[in-house]
Structures are given as structure tokens and as C-alpha cells.
Amino acid sequence: MPDGSTMAPGSPGTAPSEAAKMICTAETRDNMATVLSVVPDPKPVSTWKGGTYTCTYRIPTGVIVLSVHESADAPAAAAYTTGLRPGLTGAKDLKGLTDIAFGTADGVVVMQKDNDTLRVDLTRAGSGSDRVHTKRADYAYGIAAVILGCWTGD
Template sequence: MKITKIAAVLLAAAAVPLTGCSARANTAPTPSHSQQVTSGGVRPTRSPTRESSTTAPAVVRPGPSDAAKMICTDETRDNITTVLSTAPDPNPASSWRNRTYTCTFRLPAGRIVLTVHESPTVAAAMAYTGGVRSSVHGENTLVGLTPGAFGTADGVVVLRKDNDTMQVDTSGLSPQSRLYARRAAYAYNIAAVVLGCWNGD
């Protein structure tokens, strides 16, 4: 599989002053069945923050973890605003369905969808992420995120950390928008920001 280094993207990410990770996960909107949304690209999933043990017992949650809900906090929205130089709708739509937490940020230029899929074990997460990758055409391995992270030219980035698979999908941005040409770079930068919070950075 081809390795994409995206040096320009990494430089851009380093140059952008982003907000910190103050663990405001509980401020995320409560998922509603009437707000269920789906991504137009690859289904994202997320990675667990500090649960790296492959021997940990499987856990079935009644709702998304605080780590998963970080994709829908005001902090993440502020970071997206910084990355894109434009502000999304202040009230993103969120949902929790089939172990996947979804957050959709609406912009005049289109939409950006973040998802985190919570698997019961690391092995299950690896299988889930592999299934997502096999369903995508034209994906490239990405460096600088987590091992096995991959992305597409139309703006989908998928990575796995521990039990979680995260997807950032910017493919819903309008071709008429100034953001359209750099949607893959924006997806990478947003994924890096969330991953930094999960790593405690």
C-alpha cells in the first residue's frame, strides 16, 4: 500500500494555534434518535484514550464514552474553526447508534462528519477498522497518526487507537467552496487534533 507523507499538512497543523484538551466531554450534545446522521464517505470510528490493554474484558456501554463525546465538544468545534478559518454551526447534530457516536458539523460550505465506533475489544476494533478499509477504494496509508491509519483523496481519514476507530469525513464539502480543494488536508488536521486530546496532549 502506498505511503502518503503529507509533509505540507503536518507543517500546516504545527503552525495553527489550536485550543487545549480540557476534557469537556460532558458538554457534548446528548444523542437523539431524531438526529441520526450518516457519513457520505467511510464510516469513522474512534480510539480509546487510556485503555491499551488487549486483555481487558469486553465492555458494553449504554451510551458513548466521554472520550468518544470529545468529537462533539465546543473545544473540537473551536479547533475546526481554526483549521478551516470558518465557523461551523454552534449546534452540531449527534447520535449514538450501533456502538457508533456520530457528530455532524454543518457549515455554509457543506458538512464535516466525525464518528467514533467503540468495539468491545482491541481485536474486534482491528477487525472493524480492517473492514472499513477493505470497503474503501483508493485509500493511502497515512503517517503521523496511529499505525494503520489511512485516508482518501476526497477527504476521509480513518484511524484506530485501542478499542476505538475514528473517522473524519470532509467529503461533504461543496465543490463550489474554497475548502473543497484541501478537504483531505483538513480531515487529516482534524483527526490529529482529536487524537492529540485522546493521547492527553
């Protein structure tokens, strides 16, 4: 959060929290442009379904999908986050983000922060020898790091 506060626990409501909505702001888009050296479309598509807020950004070579799943509390978020890992082939623990953070070579990063689970998915961000495609895992980590920085006020 911009003021350094943590995300408030609670059960997912009928609308995403302010922390979740941060993934679909101009600040996040600008941060992604810095990480990628590619400017995402300024009008991403967002959805809210089943406690998950999703924001899909178009870039010239494909799409980047960011999502935040809101759980009732941190233990529920930890269970949700670790439950995603078996579905991600080759997922490895990531250092430097949060206590529960893992990613794949094809560009997916998942991490838990308080009662939220962030997923950064660059699997459809490019193809072939395209720069974004070949460095998807690095870019996914970078995007997750800047979002975490926004959440913690860094």
C-alpha cells in the same frame, strides 16, 4: 484524554464513552475552526447507534461528519477499522496518526486508537473550487490529528 490516559477497553454500552463524546464538544468545534479557518455551527447534531457515536457539523459550504465506533477491545477495533478500508476507494496509509490510519483524496480519514475507530468525513464539506472542497484530504487529516491530540492529552 485530557489527562493523558488511554481509552478504557470494554464492550460498547448504552451510551457513548467520554472519549467518543469528545468529537461533539466545543473544544473539537474550536479546533476544527482553527484547522479550517471556518467556524462550524455551534450546535452539531449527534446520534448513538450500534456502538457508533456520530456528530454532524454544518459549515457554510456543507457538512463535516465525525464518528467514533466503540469496540470491545483493541483487536476488535483493529478488525473493524481495517474492515472499513475496502469501502474507501483509493485509501492510502497515513503516517503521523496511529498504527492503523488511512485516508482518501476526497476527504475521509479513518484511524484506530485503543478500542475506538475515528472516522472524519469531509466528502460533503464543499463543492467545486471552494477552498474546503479542494483541500478536503488535508483538512480531514488535520481534524483527525487534533482529535487524536485531545485523546492523548497532547
